[in-house]
Amino acid sequence: MNDILTEKQTGGPSDGSIEQAEKIVSQMDLRRSLERRFARFEEVPKIWVPQENKGAKSTGGVFGHLKAQGKQAHTEAPEKRCTWKWFAKEVLPEAIGIDVELCHYFRSNFSALVTSAHDDSPCIFQWKNNFSHYLYHGGSTPDDWNLHENTAKVTGISLPVHKWEGAIYNGNNSDSVLLILEGCRDLRSNSLAIFPGTLIPELRTVRKVIESYSRSKKIEGDEQATACGLMISQSSQNAGTKLIVTTKTGVAIFSIDLWE
Numbered sequence: 118m119n120d121i122l123t124e125k126q127t128g129g130p131s132d133g134s135i136e137q138a139e140k141i142v143s144q145m146d147l148r149r150s151l152e153r154r155f156a157r158f159e160e161v162p163k164i165w166v167p168q169e170n171k172g173a174k175s176t177g178g179v180f181g182h183l184k185a186q187g188k189q190a191h192t193e194a195p196e197k198r199c200t201w202k203w204f205a206k207e208v209l210p211e212a213i214g215i216d217v218e219l220c221h222y223f224r225s226n227f228s229a230l231v232t233s234a235h236d237d238s239p240c241i242f243q244w245k246n247n248f249s250h251y252l253y254h255g256g257s258t259p260d261d262w263n264l265h266e267n268t269a270k271v272t273g274i275s276l277p278v279h280k281w282e283g284a285i286y287n288g289n290n291s292d293s294v295l296l297i298l299e300g301c302r303d304l305r306s307n308s309l310a311i312f313p314g315t316l317i318p319e320l321r322t323v324r325k326v327i328e329s330y331s332r333s334k335k336i337e338g339d340e341q342a343t344a345c346g347l348m349i350s351q352s353s354q355n356a357g358t359k360l361i362v363t364t365k366t367g368v369a370i371f372s373i374d375l376w377e
Contacts, residue, residue: 130325138323150238155342156230163273196370202377215271218359224256230344244279251310270299291352298346351376
């Protein structure tokens with residue numbers, strides 16, 4: 118599945134292709150489906166969220182909770198290199214909080230989740246939900262995504278959209294997860310990020326029209342984009358993504374080099 122934005126431009130569609138696309142969109146009532154906005158955190162199903170306050174008991178008073186925190190013995194372990202599969206099985210279930218270490222001179226696979234601007238519009242994607250994602254060819258720097266500190270808090274972890282509950286997808290696609298990051302949003306977005314290879318068969322027959330349309334419009338709601346973050350993927354080099362993990366017993370740093 119091609120979900121990568123590039124600077125490469127292809128030739129424009131013919132008048133006949135445009136007429137055919139207009140007919141398909143009209144017959145299938147897809148005009149509103151082609152209007153896209155950034156997804157919001159609460160709309161995205163997640164396999165993990167922070168649990169900093171889960172199970173904390175009140176000790177009374179405004180500052181009583183600090184007494185309980187002070188009694189917890191925290192140790193810091195040395196950095197460990199591992200695969201995402203191992204991390205997900207052995208570490209994630211015990212993680213209370215996770216932060217990502219950001220490298221501002223290195224390009225990584227930052228990504229955004231996008232959905233239809235109209236909740237009741239027909240689905241245009243192969244996996245039978247209106248959500249999609251994109252990232253940039255060659256990656257992006259943290260600053261391109263509004264991340265200017267040395268670390269960013271992980272607010273949730275999501276599976277790829279074609280694996281969400283109710284999705285139906287028989288295509289070949291690499292596995293991945295999205296680490297949703299606090300404050301992360303795309304500052305360079307200048308298209309709809311609609312990729313013909315991800316669409317229903319009817320729209321793939323007019324792919325040049327869809328590509329041109331996507332480049333001519335922009336995704337709405339960038340100020341409300343709260344479902345953006347760092348993608349860890351089976352198909353790409355993850356280049357030692359460093360995760361700072363807090364558990365009940367301490368803090369450890371894990372360097373994710375491979376998927377499995």
